[in-house]
Amino acid sequence: MSQVVSYEVDTYQNNRWVLECVLDDKDMALSTAKRLYDTKRFAAVRIVQETYDEEVNSSRERVIFETTVADRENRAAKHSQVNSPPKVDRSERHPLRKRPRVEPPVVQKKGTSLWILLLLLCVIAGGGIGLLAFLKGL
Amino acid sequence: MAEYTGIERRLVFRLLDYWERQKKERSMPGLEDIKQDDLGDDWDWCFLISLGDEGENPVFVHVGSLIWPTERGLLKGTAVLDCPEPSLIKQATAFMPRVLKLGVPVSIGGECEDGGDKLLYRSTLMPLSSDDVFVDGLFGGANCRKVANG
Secondary structure (H helix, E strand, O other): OOEEEEEEEEEEEOOEEEEEEEEOOHHHHHHHHHHHHHOOOOOEEEEEEEEEEOOOOEEEEEEEEEEEHHHHHHHHHHHHHHHOOOOOOHHHOOOOOOOOOOOOOOOOOHHHHHHHHHHHHHHHHHHHHHHHHHHHOO | OOOOOEOOHHHHHHHHHHHHHHHOOOOOOOHHHOOHHHHHHHHHHEEEEEOOOOOOOOEEEEEOOOOOOHHHOOOOOOEHHHOOOOOHHHHHHOOHHHHHHHOOOEEEEEEEEEOOEEEEEEEEEEEEOOOOOOOOEEEEEEEEEEOOOO
């Protein structure tokens, strides 16, 4: 079975594919496609592999390479990401902890308790004096 | 016999780039746009073909001395169909109908015989037009190296 393989390099212009050249070498076709794409004159570039079967006089075509403006923009974005300072992966972050509430310190009111003791002393002393006076009157 | 020192794809790329540059805003350059001074040493690996008004009897306008050594005789002005066989120049022009049909450059490589030597070659053939409508010329180039025997 005799088959002839060739590679067609197409560019996308004005909403249609335009044949630019035909090569019988895949690497050369890839280089040509990339060179054409790098000119930035075309929205997309592709390579169509054509396999011609001489015995049955028919050919098969399939796209083996295609690159578009979107691909270029994605590559540019990826490149700029690589060059920017590394960001911390969210998974590496520690979960936020709730700050514990700080209770205000309890101020001991020492003065108030002293007055209560004096008052109590006075009440006891007054009660004692009153009791003595009552006993003396009997 | 020319001294074939090497084979490289770069010649084909250089010629394709030159053809592309000479196009400017057109779909292909004209015969007058292909200049010896622009091509430097590559000129000797190149050839030019004029198809004439009807395109039925293409003749060589230029054949580089490294493709067809001058001691073999002059090919300039000779009909392409009359070029000797087997030879590198015959091989490099063999796919002329395909270029005329497609109207775009075609590059082919492979093995051929030339002056009793077996060669590995790579060639390209590019269409030319003086009115940007009809192909009336062809610009080609080829280089090669001898295949080692045994």
